Amino acid sequence: MIKKINNYLIVFFYVAACHAQIDARFVKHLATNKLQAEHRAYLNSFTVPFDSLHYYKAKYYLQYFNDSLLLTNYTQSKNLCFNDQEFIASASKLILLQSKPIFQDAWFASMVNQENTKAKKYFEAIYMATTEPLAFNEKELVPELQKPFLSYKKVCGKKPVLGAALSTVVPGLGKWYAGKPKSALMAFVLNGSYALQTWESAGKLGIRHPLTIINASAFAIFYLSNVYGGYRAIVDLRKERKKQFIANAAGYYN
Amino acid sequence: MLRGIIISVLLILCSVLLQAQAPLADSLLAYEYRYFKCSNDTLKQGILHQKINYYLKNGYTGEALFEEHKRLKYNLLLDAQQKKIFLWNATLVSYLNNQSEYSALYLEEYLKATADSSLNAELLKVLVYKYSDSVKVNRVIKKLSKTDGQFKDLECFAEVALYNRKHKNFYLISSLIVPGSGTAMNGRALKGLVSLALVGGSAYGVYQLVQYGLYINAVLWGSGVGLKFYSGNVKLTQKTFEEKEAQQKNKLANKCELKLKNLLTKYPLSLRGL
Numbered sequence: 001m002i003k004k005i006n007n008y009l010i011v012f013f014y015v016a017a018c019h020a021q022i023d024a025r026f027v028k029h030l031a032t033n034k035l036q037a038e039h040r041a042y043l044n045s046f047t048v049p050f051d052s053l054h055y056y057k058a059k060y061y062l063q064y065f066n067d068s069l070l071l072t073n074y075t076q077s078k079n080l081c082f083n084d085q086e087f088i089a090s091a092s093k094l095i096l097l098q099s100k101p102i103f104q105d106a107w108f109a110s111m112v113n114q115e116n117t118k119a120k121k122y123f124e125a126i127y128m129a130t131t132e133p134l135a136f137n138e139k140e141l142v143p144e145l146q147k148p149f150l151s152y153k154k155v156c157g158k159k160p161v162l163g164a165a166l167s168t169v170v171p172g173l174g175k176w177y178a179g180k181p182k183s184a185l186m187a188f189v190l191n192g193s194y195a196l197q198t199w200e201s202a203g204k205l206g207i208r209h210p211l212t213i214i215n216a217s218a219f220a221i222f223y224l225s226n227v228y229g230g231y232r233a234i235v236d237l238r239k240e241r242k243k244q245f246i247a248n249a250a251g252y253y254n
Numbered sequence: 255m256l257r258g259i260i261i262s263v264l265l266i267l268c269s270v271l272l273q274a275q276a277p278l279a280d281s282l283l284a285y286e287y288r289y290f291k292c293s294n295d296t297l298k299q300g301i302l303h304q305k306i307n308y309y310l311k312n313g314y315t316g317e318a319l320f321e322e323h324k325r326l327k328y329n330l331l332l333d334a335q336q337k338k339i340f341l342w343n344a345t346l347v348s349y350l351n352n353q354s355e356y357s358a359l360y361l362e363e364y365l366k367a368t369a370d371s372s373l374n375a376e377l378l379k380v381l382v383y384k385y386s387d388s389v390k391v392n393r394v395i396k397k398l399s400k401t402d403g404q405f406k407d408l409e410c411f412a413e414v415a416l417y418n419r420k421h422k423n424f425y426l427i428s429s430l431i432v433p434g435s436g437t438a439m440n441g442r443a444l445k446g447l448v449s450l451a452l453v454g455g456s457a458y459g460v461y462q463l464v465q466y467g468l469y470i471n472a473v474l475w476g477s478g479v480g481l482k483f484y485s486g487n488v489k490l491t492q493k494t495f496e497e498k499e500a501q502q503k504n505k506l507a508n509k510c511e512l513k514l515k516n517l518l519t520k521y522p523l524s525l526r527g528l
Contacts, residue, residue: 029290033325037318038286041279193474200470211463211471 022046027056031063039063055080062091067099071106078110085119092123093250096130119253126249130242141249148248152241155179160234167230171223174230178237187226194219278312299330303340310343310525320351328363338368339527342378346525349381357382373401374523380408380514381523388412404517410510417506419499422492429491433484436491440498449487456480 030039043060046053054077061070070091074081081087088111095107108127111120129136129149133156138146158177167174172187198215205212285305292298302325309319323344331337341364348357361382364370379394392412398405429436433453438446460480463472 026287026290030286034321035282035286037279038283041277041283045280045283193478197471197474200468204466204468211468215471 022052022056027059031059034063036064049076051077051080053077055084058091059084059087062087062094065094065098067095067103067107070095071103071110074107075110078114082111082114082117085117088117089119089123089253092119092127093253096123096126096246097250122253126246130246142252144252145245145249148241148245152238152245155234155237155241158234158237160231163234164227164231167227171226174227175233178230178233180233180237183229183233187229191219191222191226194222278309278314281308295327296330296332299327300332300336302326303331303336306340306343307527311528315347315350317351320347320353320356323347323360324356334367336527338364341367342526345378345382346523354382354386358386373398373521377517377521378523380411384408384411384510384514385415388415402520404520407513408510408517410506410513414503414507414510417499417503419495419502422495425491425495426488429488433487437487437494440491440494442494445490445494449483449490452483453480453487456483 027039027042030042039060043053043057054073058070058073058077058081061067061073074091081091092107095104099107104127108124111124114120125140126145129138129141130152133149133153136149136153138149138153141149155178163174163177165174166177167187170188171191172184174184175181175187176184194215198212198219201209201212201215282305285301285308289298289301289305292301302322306319306322306326309315309322323340326340328337328340328344331340341360344360345357345364348354348360361378365375368375376394376398380391380398383390383394388411392409395405395408398408425436425439427436428439429449432450434446434449434451436446437449456475456479460472460476463469463475
């Protein structure tokens with residue numbers, strides 16, 4: 001008898017929970033007023049998972065950005081999420097701007113089989129442009145984004161190793177190659193000065209004199225830094241231009 | 255059978271008791287849901303006020319509570335007493351959250367609504383304006399010291415607000431003439447000595463290079479390293495001067511805060527309506 005009652009109770013609570021409806025207007029109210037604790041408590045009050053709950057949770061993790069939980073909930077409510085183009089656009093924007101490549105790959109891979117909407121097409125193009133810039137045709141982008149993309153693509157065509165090699169031959173040349181003429185001139189003057197000092201002291205005091213050794217050491221340090229700097233200049237410039245391009249693209253949408 | 259029923263009843267009672275101790279977020283959610291469902295603007299503010307009081311009863315005075323205060327339209331609170339309580343608490347919560355502009359705003363509104371000239375209200379004025387309005391604070395202290403001479407101790411806040419270390423240029427010029435001297439006078443004797451040694455050593459090195467006829471070395475070491483040490487010595491003096499200024503200001507402020515703390519123990523300012 002008791003067993004029966006218990007079974008009925010379980011079935012009753014299960015059915016009640018299954019029929020629980022999320023009040024979309026209330027969720028919007030919580031999101032607009034940035035009531036994070038209440039928002040989380042409300043979503044957690046639904047114990048039985050269902051599609052729309054995952055959709056609202058994905059939106060929650062988009063607002064209080066957590067890419068891992070956003071992706072988890074998104075994959076469990078893909079169709080619902082995909083109907084909300086504003087959500088797709090905002091999530092793509094934030095993932096491109098803030099997430100690690102592994103999350104970016106997972107996010108865009110999950111969109112492959114979905115319908116081709118404006119947001120999907122736009123952000124997929126941005127993603128492709130940033131992951132494979134050399135193979136990407138700039139004409140696939142809106143005209144306003146072509147210039148920042150070309151500037152990024154141009155840097156991607158440059159090789160860091162070549163930058164280092166150029167700096168080895170002529171100090172500062174690697175930075176010049178990276179497109180930093182002021183920095184290149186500075187490196188050239190600095191290395192030239194130390195070389196000149198070393199040459200003068202070696203000529204007048206001999207190669208074993210402490211001053212010559214100090215000068216030669218300083219020259220060696222600056223020379224090696226200049227070689228590494230030639231390499232870093234291109235790597236850093238790539239990152240900088242990529243960030244700039246994504247920021248422009250994210251800002252341009254809408 | 256009977257044993258089964260008793261166990262079930264006990265289980266239900268336990269679950270009811272557990273439900274009764276809902277966590278803070280759940281209770282806040284309940285208030286928020288009532289607020290959301292309510293269509294009357296005045297009633298809404300009442301519910302929000304209850305929510306604020308619930309935060310306070312649970313000993314929470316953080317940023318989320320401050321944000322709730324900002325949401326409440328206190329002009330719509332019908333109960334004058336409720337409005338007074340809200341404004342008083344809002345002043346204190348804003349103060350605790352280092353929101354000086356809001357605490358000043360709420361205090362002004364509170365004084366407008368109540369014309370409260372009690373000792374507590376005056377003390378709250380000191381708390382809110384202590385670093386921003388020395389004239390007002392001094393006026394309040396004068397008034398308060400008629401009740402208790404100990405309040406005169408709080409005059410130090412005006413000194414803190416107006417504190418500026420003098421003769422900055424003297425220290426800088428001193429370092430320009432004798433490298434490191436300004437830094438040493440700012441209480442950093444070792445750093446001053448290191449500055450003197452570096453600049454002096456560089457100058458001597460350049461002199462020796464000239465003596466040996468190493469003119470390129472002399473020019474490049476002098477303009478590169480020597481000048482860097484010399485300008486660095488002046489910058490260090492400026493930095494140590496500012497550090498010392500901030501240190502002394504902090505020292506004064508800490509002393510004042512301690513005096514204020516003692517007075518607040520004697521005349522506590524507490525949240526109202528709880």
